[in-house]
Amino acid sequence: MDFAYDARTEELRGRLLAFMDEHVYPAEAAAEEQRAAAASPWDVPPVVEELKAEARRRGLWNLFFPGERYGAGLTNLQYAPLAEITGRSPQLAPTALNCAAPDTGNMELLAQFGTEEQRRRWLEPLLAGEIRSAFAMTEPDVASSDATNVQTRIERDGDEYVITGRKWYISGALHPDCRILIVMGKTDPDGPDVRRQQSMVLVPRDTPGVEIRRAMRVYGYEDHYHGGHAEVVLDGVRVPATHLVGEEGGGFAIAQARLGPGRIHHCMRLIGMAERAIELMCRRAAARTAFGKPLARQGVVQEWIADARVAVEQLRLLVLKTAWLMDTVGNRGAHTEIQAIKIATPRTVADILDKAVQLHGAGGVGQDFPLAELWAAARTLRLADGPDEVHQRSLARRELGRHA
Template identity: 90%
Template sequence: MDFAFDARTEELRARLLAFMDEHVYPAEAVAEEQRAALASPWEVPPVVEELKAEARRRGLWNLFMPGEEHGAGLTNLQYAPLAEITGRSPQLAPTALNCAAPDTGNMEVLAQFGTEEQRKRWLEPLLAGEIRSAFAMTEPDVASSDATNIETRIERDGDAYVITGRKWYISGALHPDCRVFIVMGKTDPEGADIRRQQSMVLVPRDTPGVEVRRAMRVYGYEDHYHGGHAEVVFDGVRVPADHLVGEEGGGFAIAQARLGPGRIHHCMRLIGMAERAIELMCRRAVSRTAFGKPLATQGVVQEWIADSRVAVEQLRLLVLKTAWLMDTVGNRGAHTEIQAIKIATPRTVTEIIDKAVQLHGAGGVSQDFPLAELWAAARTLRLADGPDEVHRRSLARRELKRYA
């Protein structure tokens, strides 16, 4: 096996690392200062637009998007180490490169399943970074880990669809540039095939009946840079029938196609988060003294650092293998590995960040270091895109099937 990155990946890595050092890391403190002075917590700090302009100038734009028609034409294996780098500053870097969720998944859906008119109206401005979007799937009144439980109704009425339901943790819904929702609901709730009951429709943000009711916090954070996570009510929302994405009954399959790449993108960025936590841990260990000795000489601290390094190297190899399989045999062929990284990566990275928090003491839970926010993000990813237990259940069934 060849573990070396190809020439294009190496060139983009060098370009991205320079961008991070010269622009992104210095912008973290600037963004916080600017955000404190904004009239609304959902307004975008001016430095974010400056980062986006610089990223475009450097050719670091839409790197996630497969195919040269809409993106950089990178494979999953080429994109993986780049996404890892952006994970070191998850609030700013993915947005700066137009590679932030939920827009990435929504762009992939529109590129793969959207009509020509849908792509022209929504995909093109999303690719240009001119607008943002949201994906409305999770609901508060049902166990959303089972997508067949969704209760939102999408009913055909002449040349329109009428949407009624309540969603929550809808990422991006509070962003001032959010212009469209992709909404998943049931068009055939009594259908015999529970995986053909659901459909997806495009709902412009300003459609009458759409109410963004409140911001949902994640371990106390509101995730302003990504447009928050909102509770949204759709009260008799009417959209033209041509706003249907794909075909009626295709919603579940589209959701699965959307979540596959999203899961691996999250895992790629998580490795970058772990790398930043290890860096902060090491810097803290060599700069602080406790009980007459540098923290770096304490046996338990050395164990934390060593164990963290081993864990990250293991995770990276598994993520890269998964990316390679997705490129060579497709998402179906990589199903086991996609589930494996989704189980292992958030859990392990949360443990690594927790050690870094512990080493920083009170500083670790403060706003003066990024660790608390990194921990909250990593812990949340044990729920997002399917909880650990669902992936374990599916993975175990796949293993057992070989012996049945």
């Protein structure tokens, strides 16, 4: 692979870096002030809509979508350094560019598996940034690291499906603009193939029987900008049979197709989070004195910063290689690398952020710096889209199989 960014990537990087410096970073404090003054914690700060309008004006919109029909037509390799930049301000930048999870994965799912009517009704307003969405798979009563465990029932009744179940940590469901839930459940719970028991259906959030029960916290944070993480109860919810995504029994395969690109997008943004942590560490080390000399001259601090730089450069190369493989041999051909970055990146970035918190002392765990919230996000990604251990198990079995 060529390690240099191509001309289009460089041009977009320049535009995006300028947008970040001129609009996103200055908006971080304003967004917090507006959110604190809002009537509801889930109200969107007005500055977020201003950022979205400015991003569209600058042509920085839907960059994640590989096809030109719906997005910018970038390859994964071209998008990777752009996603990294947005990771430096993960609460605002991805949303401003309409590149925030879970909407990105849901848009890709609808584009690949949705009917024309489903795309018209839900994909088009998502692409326009007019609505938000949620993906409802995880459940509290089963080990959701094994997606075949889902217990939510989706039963056919004439021209309708009836959905009954309980989900939690459903990202985006509390956002005031969330209009649609993509729900995974079992249509054939006794089927002989455990990977053909599941299906997915589209459930408008205002459908009778849908109850957003509570907001789930992540290390005390409610993740307001992304619409929170909700516990959702589905009590005899009825939707038309035309709301089925793909075919009955195709839910597990669709979920795997959806999660692959999402995993690499998270890893791209995590590198940006690590870069911001290194920048904050260097500034803090240069500005503070302890025991008669600047922190920047303390040996342990120098080791933290040096190790962080080495780790980020290693991770970036692995993520770029993975993106290149996805472009050249497809997601299946890049399976080992996708799992490798999903294991390595959150773990390493969380450690870098931990050192940055340590260097900032009490400030590191408070709200005056973004480090504590960034650490919570990085640590959570060791669980989201499959916990470390699931990816380690799968990767190890593949590696062992090569030598059997």
